[in-house]
Amino acid sequence: MPLLGLGTFKISNEDVKDVVKQALDIGYRHIDTAQMYGNEEGVGFGINASSVPRESIFITSKQRHHMSLDNMKQAFFQTLNDLQTEYLDLYLIHWPNHDKKINQQSWAFFEWLYEQKLVRAIGVSNFQIHHLNDLFETAKIKPHVNQVELHPALNQAPLNAFLKQEGIQIISYGPFMKGGIMNAPFKEPLEKVASKYKISIHQLILAWGQAKGIPMIPKTQTHSRLIENYQTLNIKLNQNDIDAIDAVNRGVRVYTDPDNNPWGIYQ
């Protein structure tokens, strides 16, 4: 999985066509979407409009909700159809259900998709340690990844230590904390490090995640920012500066709390 990807949450189905094509032209090879974003068709269009071959692109999508087996199958094949692809590189359970049996049932379907080679890797998103332990009770295959909110103010060190022990790759979403990283008490210490490298705070955060081996999937639909974010592949931070950014952590979550998520019901 390329360490840097393009997030597409809140980019409209129309706008995303051009954004994905621009990103691929710049060099991005990792696109993150989800059925919930309502833009898979546009992502597929953008990929097709580019000259980059499908096999060079890492595509992630996510199952919208926990559903009956028939409906989950239907949702998955709709995703493939909309993205105009025969397989996904990574498919995720978007949010945990509050009933562990339902997560286990959805996971069995994901294992089936993996065995059928319809997806190259399977994983979860927004799973806490207790959700994973419940999943392990019946799983034949451990999730390959867990995509979670992760930025300097919520560095997820305890969860990541658990995931490393279980051989599960963490992926960061929401690296800019809905703009919150530009507010106190985060901005000042980040600005101090960024100025040493003559880079923006946004670039610093992306370089920090990548230096720790964490794939980062920032969303932007601004061409200059697509380039700015892509340039972070060439930024190397020293360990003292990585530690200084780690120390910014305050355990602040700005996205939905997984344990109280409104999608955690069977639909």
Ligand SMILES: NC(=O)c1ccc[n+]([C@@H]2O[C@H](COP(=O)([O-])OP(=O)(O)OC[C@H]3O[C@@H](n4cnc5c(N)ncnc54)[C@H](OP(=O)(O)O)[C@@H]3O)[C@@H](O)[C@H]2O)c1
């Ligand atoms: N699994 C999940 O439950 C989940 C939840 C949330 C997000 N995600 C994924 O993670 C991706 C990223 O999260 P996100 O979209 O919520 O937020 P984000 O990437 O943290 O932030 C996006 C915002 O930052 C701005 N931005 C991007 N690059 C910038 C730069 N270099 N300088 C200044 N501003 C910049 C964007 O503005 P412009 O677009 O206007 O340039 C946009 O307003 C999503 O798109 C989605 O793919 C997954």
